[in-house]
Structure formats: C-alpha cells, structure tokens
Amino acid sequence: MKKIVVLGGGFGGVAALHTLAQNSREDELELTLIDKNTFHLFTPSLYEVASSEEPKVNVAIPFREIFPKHVRIFKDSIKSIDTKQKKVLVTKGPPHPYDYLVISLGSESADFHIPGLTEHGLPLKTLADAIAVRNNIRDAYHKAQEEGRVMRILIGGGGFSGTELAGELTNYRRRLAKHHRRPRDCVEISVISGSECLLKELDMSVSRLAEKRLRKEQVVLRFGEHIASVTEHSIKTDRGNTYPFDVLIWTGGVRASRLPEESGLLTNQRGQVPVNELLQISGETHVYAVGDIAEFIEPETNAPIPTVAQVAEDQGKQAAENILHSIRNEKLVPYEYRHFGYIVPLKGHYAVAQLPYLHLSGLAGWILQQLVFLRYLYGILPLSKAMKRWNKFEKELL
Numbered sequence: 090m091k092k093i094v095v096l097g098g099g100f101g102g103v104a105a106l107h108t109l110a111q112n113s114r115e116d117e118l119e120l121t122l123i124d125k126n127t128f129h130l131f132t133p134s135l136y137e138v139a140s141s142e143e144p145k146v147n148v149a150i151p152f153r154e155i156f157p158k159h160v161r162i163f164k165d166s167i168k169s170i171d172t173k174q175k176k177v178l179v180t181k182g183p184p185h186p187y188d189y190l191v192i193s194l195g196s197e198s199a200d201f202h203i204p205g206l207t208e209h210g211l212p213l214k215t216l217a218d219a220i221a222v223r224n225n226i227r228d229a230y231h232k233a234q235e236e237g238r239v240m241r242i243l244i245g246g247g248g249f250s251g252t253e254l255a256g257e258l259t260n261y262r263r264r265l266a267k268h269h270r271r272p273r274d275c276v277e278i279s280v281i282s283g284s285e286c287l288l289k290e291l292d293m294s295v296s297r298l299a300e301k302r303l304r305k306e307q308v309v310l311r312f313g314e315h316i317a318s319v320t321e322h323s324i325k326t327d328r329g330n331t332y333p334f335d336v337l338i339w340t341g342g343v344r345a346s347r348l349p350e351e352s353g354l355l356t357n358q359r360g361q362v363p364v365n366e367l368l369q370i371s372g373e374t375h376v377y378a379v380g381d382i383a384e385f386i387e388p389e390t391n392a393p394i395p396t397v398a399q400v401a402e403d404q405g406k407q408a409a410e411n412i413l414h415s416i417r418n419e420k421l422v423p424y425e426y427r428h429f430g431y432i433v434p435l436k437g438h439y440a441v442a443q444l445p446y447l448h449l450s451g452l453a454g455w456i457l458q459q460l461v462f463l464r465y466l467y468g469i470l471p472l473s474k475a476m477k478r479w480n481k482f483e484k485e486l487l
Contacts, residue, residue, distance in 0.1 A: 090119050091416055094177055094187040096167060097346075098124040098152055099132070100398045101380030102193035104405030107469055110157055112413055121161045121185060123177065127152060129469075130216055133398060136254040138219035139226075139338070140261040149216055150478065155469050167194075170352040172373050189375050189412045192362065193405060194346035196381035196396065199359075201342055205319035206245075210339040213250060222338055226258075229335035230265055230276065240276050243324065243334035245316055246341030247282030248290070249433060252299055254340060255280050256435035259306040279309035281324070281332070283341075286312060290395070291431060295443045298450050302435045316341070343396075345382045357384050361393075366423040368408045377412070379404035387426050394426045402465075403427065432458045 095106045106122055113120075128149040138148060152162050166180040170192070176184040198212035211225060212218050226242060233240035242258060244251045255278055262276040280287070280303070286296045287303070287310070300310060314326040323333045345360035354362055355371050361384035362370050368377045368385070380401030387394050394400060407424045414421050430444035432454060440454035449457060459479075466475035 090116065091188045092119045092121070092186055093189045093191070093412060094121045094123065094185050095191045095193060096123055096170075096177065096348075097193040097195055097380075097382075098122055098126065098129050099193055099195045099380060099401060101195075101382075101401035101405035101408075102191065103129050103155060103469055104402045105191045105193065105377075105379065105409040106156060106160065106405075108406045108409035109412065110160055112409075115157075115159045118416075119161070120156075120159070121163065121187075122152060122156070123163045123165055123167060123179060123185065124152070125164065125166050126216075127162070127164050129155060131465075132214075135213055135216070135219045136250065136257050138216065139213060139222040139254060140257040141223060150470070154474060167348055170349065170354065172352075172354070172376060175375070187375075189415070190377070191405070191408055191412075192349065192370070192376065192378040192382055193380050193401070194348055194382045196343040196345050197347070198339060199342040199344040200339070203316055203319060206316065206339060209319045209321055210245065210337045213254065213338060213340055214343070222336070225336050226261070233335060234269065234271070234275070239274070240336075241334045242276065242278045242336045242338070243332060244278070244280045245324075245337060245339045247280050247284060247287045247310070247312070248340065249288065249431070250340035251280055251282070251338075252287050252303070253434055254338065255303055255308050256306070256439075259303075259308065259436050274307070277309065278307075279311060279332070281311045281314055281316065281326070283315040284312065288431075288433060291433075291443050292448070295431075295433075295441050295448060295450075298441045299433060299435060302439065302441075306436060343381070349378075349382065359384075367411055367421050368404055368424050369411075374415075377408040379408050385424065385426065397431075399429050400426070402468075432461060434458055 095102045128151045131148045134148045168178040170177055176186045178184050198214050200206040211222050230240050244255055258278050266273045287299045288296045314328050316324050317327045318325045323331050325331050349362045350356045350360050356362055362378040363384045364378050370376045370378050381396040385394050411421045432440055432442040434440040438452050438455045440458045442449040442454040442457050463479045466479055
C-alpha cells in the first residue's frame with residue numbers, strides 16, 4: 090500500500106486529498122493529512138469574521154466532514170521535511186514516512202522588514218488573526234468613545250484582502266454606530282496603498298468601480314505611499330507623512346511558508362518552491378508542491394502565475410491525478426494554468442467581477458460570488474451538507 094502524505098489543509102491540500110480519496114480504493118492507498126488545525130479554512134471570507142460582532146465559525150469546515158473515515162488526519166505542527174529519508178518530522182508524534190508527498194503549506198504575512206509593523210500591526214491570514222482584528226476594533230471603539238474622539242482603523246494594502254475588508258468594515262461601522270447611537274463618522278476607515286489604485290492586478294475600469302464604491306462609503310483612500318515605519322499608534326510613510334491609528338490591519342504582503350526553506354529545499358526570494366510542468370519540485374519526482382507554496386512559471390508568458398484559491402485547487406487536483414498515474418504506471422499530465430477571473434465583494438449584496446470576457450458589478454457580481462462559493466462547497470462536500478453550509482453562510486451575511 091502506497092503512503093501518500095499531504096501537508097496543509099488549505100485549498101490545494103484539500104483538493105489533492107479529496108481527489109485521491111475519490112479515485113482510489115481504501116486498500117490501495119494510505120492517505121494522511123497533517124495540519125495545525127482540525128478544519129479547512131475558507132480564507133476568502135476571513136474579512137467577514139474580522140468585521141463581525143460574533144465569530145462566523147462557518148468559514149471553518151471540519152476535515153472529518155470532507156474526507157472519508159479511512160483518511161488519517163493528524164493535528165500537529167511540522168518540524169521539517171526529509172526528502173532523502175522520505176519522511177516528515179512533526180512536533181508531537183513519530184515521523185510520517187511517505188512514498189509520495191504533496192506540500193500545500195500556503196503563505197504567511199510578510200512585514201518586508203518595516204520597523205514596528207510586526208509589533209503594532211495585525212495580520213489577516215488565519216481564523217485567530219481575524220478574531221484578534223475583530224476584538225481589537227471593538228476594544229478600540231469603546232476606548233475612543235470614552236475619550237470622546239474618532240476611532241481610526243487603518244488598512245495597509247489596497248489589494249484583494251484590503252479592499253474587501255474595507256468594504257465590509259463600513260457595515261461593521263454602521264452596526265456599531267446604530268447600536269451605540271452614535272454618528273457613523275465616529276469611526277474613520279482608511280486604506281493606504283503603495284500603488285496608484287486599488288486592485289492593481291485588475292483592469293482599471295474594475296479598479297475604479299471599487300474605488301467609487303469605497304469612497305461613497307466614506308472610506309479614505311491614500312495611494313502612492315508605502316509604510317516606512319510603525320509606532321504604537323501611528324505610521325510614517327516614504328513620503329514623510331504621518332497618519333495616526335487605533336487599529337492597524339496589515340494586508341499588504343505575504344510570503345510562502347518558511348518550512349521548505351528551513352528544510353533545505355530550493356526556494357525563491359518569496360520562499361516558494363519552484364516546480365516543473367508536472368508540479369514536482371526540483372530533483373524529487375515523488376514530491377509535489379501546490380498553491381501559494383509553489384512557483385509555477387507559465388510557459389507562454391514566462392512569468393509566475395497568481396497565487397489564488399482557484400489555482401491552488403486546480404494544482405491540488407492535478408498533483409493528485411499525477412500521483413495516481415505514477416502509481417498505476419500511466420503517463421503523467423502537465424499542469425495547464427487556467428484564468429477564471431476575479432470577484433471582489435464590496436459590502437452587502439455588491440461585488441465587482443472581472444471575467445475573461447465580461448465585467449459584472451453590483452447585485453449580479455454578488456450573485457456570481459455566491460454561486461462560485463456553492464460550487465466550491467459542492468466540490469468537497471455531499472450536496473446536502475454543501476447546501477446546508479451555504480444557506481447558513483448566507484444567513485450569517487444577512
């Protein structure tokens with residue numbers, strides 16, 4: 090029986106393990122997942138948790154709801170990967186030997202060596218991060234009210250996470266103001282971005298729609314400035330400007346998990362493991378890397394492909410299929426990058442969507458976002474459970 094170990098239960102890891110479990114017999118493969126959590130986190134909805142008065146636990150889906158009973162799940166921290174001995178060393182238990190390994194460890198917040206950022210800024214990468222953001226906003230709001238002043242929330246980064254968070258925080262501001270019978274302008278929300286627009290990865294028309302939406306909600310947008318240093322309650326930019334804050338949320342950069350680099354694997358400057366067209370790492374035909382941890386160079390553009398959830402999901406499936414092909418002595422299939430577009434929710438029933446041949450905004454964009462979410466749930470859960478979670482998620486949003 091071949092031993093297959095998957096490291097990390099994010100989009101790539103779940104897709105890989107789910108594909109393996111669905112396309113093999115119980116007595117054919119020994120399937121193992123190692124993750125520091127017992128659940129799969131739907132990270133695109135973390136901003137919902139960060140801007141909620143109550144934690145939205147529905148963004149966390151227990152692994153046991155996703156995988157059949159014969160899949161072994163270990164809640165543990167990974168110490169290192171030993172490709173020579175073909176085993177994974179963990180903190181609590183004995184090493185996990187493998188015949189095939191899938192590395193799907195995702196990314197972590199990167200501070201780019203900005204002085205004071207780690208000490209005084211809040212990342213938004215995990216469920217614990219999101220709850221910490223929510224709690225800090227709540228405490229800072231009460232303190233500002235007691236002192237009779239405006240509470241300032243500053244978001245560092247105008248990419249997808251920062252833009253989505255800013256939009257949802259305007260809802261949170263409205264709820265806070267209504268509950269405490271205060272005017273909305275008692276909370277200032279601002280975004281600072283080093284680029285000259287929001288969502289620089291998207292077409293300018295989509296970027297402007299997002300900018301217009303946030304400005305309408307009285308979000309302050311500051312473009313063309315990078316955070317140079319951070320103190321307890323203010324930032325200084327590379328233009329010499331100083332901006333005060335009560336809560337600083339950093340969404341301005343990520344890097345790959347440090348484990349492959351610390352294990353002696355070849356990595357790039359962002360900590361990613363370069364992979365070939367089959368998603369195998371250099372010199373290791375039995376080790377695959379997928380998602381944020383992997384650097385895949387698109388042959389036509391000779392540029393790295395985006396590190397987004399859909400890419401991780403597709404790569405996880407492809408890596409799993411190639412492992413099955415390898416075990417069954419079948420020809421391996423190269424991974425082909427497919428661009429599906431982007432959807433950015435911006436408060437309530439409003440989203441902007443950039444698809445290959447179509448742009449949507451408003452309610453149509455939001456409906457598309459919900460359908461995409463349902464499709465994803467149905468891909469990893471039985472239909473009844475997928476519908477139940479989707480309905481529950483919708484009620485939480487409302």
